[in-house]
Amino acid sequence: MNNFVFYSPTEFVFGRGTEAQVGALARKYGARKVMIVYGGGSVVRSGLLHRVKQALDEAGVQHCEMGGVQPNPIDTKVYEGIDLCRREEADMMLPVGGGSVIDTAKAIAAGVLYEGDFWDFYIGKAQVEKALKVAVVLTIPAAGSEGSGNSVITKQATLQKLSLRAPQVLRPVFSIMNPELTYTLPPFQTACGVADMMAHIMERYFTNTTDVEVPDRMCEGVLRAIVEEAPKAMADSQDYGARANLMWAGMVAHNGTCGVGCEEDWASHALEHEVSAVYGVAHGAGLAVIFPAWMTWMADHNVRKVAQYAVRVWGVPQTDDDKAVALEGIRRLRAFFVSLGLPVTFGQLGVEHPDVERLAASLHRNKGELVGNYVPLRQADSEAIYRLAL
Numbered sequence: 001m002n003n004f005v006f007y008s009p010t011e012f013v014f015g016r017g018t019e020a021q022v023g024a025l026a027r028k029y030g031a032r033k034v035m036i037v038y039g040g041g042s043v044v045r046s047g048l049l050h051r052v053k054q055a056l057d058e059a060g061v062q063h064c065e066m067g068g069v070q071p072n073p074i075d076t077k078v079y080e081g082i083d084l085c086r087r088e089e090a091d092m093m094l095p096v097g098g099g100s101v102i103d104t105a106k107a108i109a110a111g112v113l114y115e116g117d118f119w120d121f122y123i124g125k126a127q128v129e130k131a132l133k134v135a136v137v138l139t140i141p142a143a144g145s146e147g148s149g150n151s152v153i154t155k156q157a158t159l160q161k162l163s164l165r166a167p168q169v170l171r172p173v174f175s176i177m178n179p180e181l182t183y184t185l186p187p188f189q190t191a192c193g194v195a196d197m198m199a200h201i202m203e204r205y206f207t208n209t210t211d212v213e214v215p216d217r218m219c220e221g222v223l224r225a226i227v228e229e230a231p232k233a234m235a236d237s238q239d240y241g242a243r244a245n246l247m248w249a250g251m252v253a254h255n256g257t258c259g260v261g262c263e264e265d266w267a268s269h270a271l272e273h274e275v276s277a278v279y280g281v282a283h284g285a286g287l288a289v290i291f292p293a294w295m296t297w298m299a300d301h302n303v304r305k306v307a308q309y310a311v312r313v314w315g316v317p318q319t320d321d322d323k324a325v326a327l328e329g330i331r332r333l334r335a336f337f338v339s340l341g342l343p344v345t346f347g348q349l350g351v352e353h354p355d356v357e358r359l360a361a362s363l364h365r366n367k368g369e370l371v372g373n374y375v376p377l378r379q380a381d382s383e384a385i386y387r388l389a390l
Helices: 018-028 048-058 075-088 099-112 187-205 213-235 240-252 267-279 283-298 304-314 322-339 356-367 379-388
Strands: 011-014 033-037 062-066 092-097 133-138 150-155 160-165 174-177
Touching: 011 018, 011 240, 018 048, 018 092, 018 133, 018 174, 033 048, 033 075, 033 099, 048 062, 048 092, 062 075, 075 099, 075 150, 092 099, 099 133, 099 150, 099 160, 150 267, 160 267, 160 356, 174 240, 187 213, 187 240, 187 267, 187 283, 187 304, 213 240, 213 304, 267 283, 267 356, 267 379, 283 322, 283 379, 304 322, 356 379
Parallel strands: 011 174, 033 062, 033 092, 092 133, 133 174
Antiparallel strands: 150 160
16 A cells, blocks of 8 residues: 545535535635535526525525536636636635536636636646635535545637646535435436446556555445445435435545555546547546446456456456456446446447547647556557447
8 A cells, every 4th residue: 555645624514404504514614705606407496506595694604606507517617707706705615516516616716816827727737725615515426526626627629628636725625415405316417427436436446556455445345335326216316325325425436535545547537538528428428438448458458456346346256267257347337337327338428430539639638648557558548448439
């Protein structure tokens, strides 16, 4: 196990009706005026936005708002939010929604206090040294952004979808997690969230770091729980127990707990970011296509951990043929995604003829000559993985 620093100060307030505490919590963390950020009209139609505002009013916390954040969030909305936040002099960001809304709010939180272009943080030109506080009311279990210091934004002009990691300043100070708020999610969105949280765990699980039995077992246990709970949530949208387990799994998957002491990979996310940036597909659906393809390529290049994953997560019998074991595990993963209604090929994703060369060239232009750590990918390798997803 490698040396590590694990810093996770977020206060999680979990359970039924917890959104009613948002005002008291905002005041507890020193907010004078919060900027509420949300996506489409679902938080309005459900009454959640009204309840959040009411709780803030009762606590004496002022608020302003910005709606209209879209999936695969874009830089233009961040610029809009930065301008609004500065005019309104808000001192805390309050995203009400899922990963796209939270990531946008984090980008605004970093950009408001920075004299340059917030995009500098995403291209590595500058480091986030200070930011407004961020708090969350979560409605979609998927991205895990409610417990992480990460944010992903797409630059619309260049179709660059890049991530930022700033755990010391962008982890939410508190996150409200009420599983009841996920009851109205469409089945496909629930399934995409499942694929996303599983991918977050697997990016950490596929590591060459040795002596990581505790992180391995944590990853495997959470993955097994997701595999058991996801079909229940899909079968009954108001199964509180299943929804609660998925909501907590999504957070644990991405707050760093499962990857302590490990060199993480993240090649599959980088591969998928190019797909969703260019073709506008749902991130979780793209991961359901890309991750099994990446694993299939790894069965020929670094099979050990893929075989272990097949045995421990999917119950494939252990044999002396690691590649055969690995491929059976990958087959079971694909079958699970299909059972949830997810695509597992580009064609099923709605991308009949992906420009593989363009995707790979853009990936390595953004990320460099080598991508990932489990087996560092060169451009030809990335092209091969995209082709395995056809």
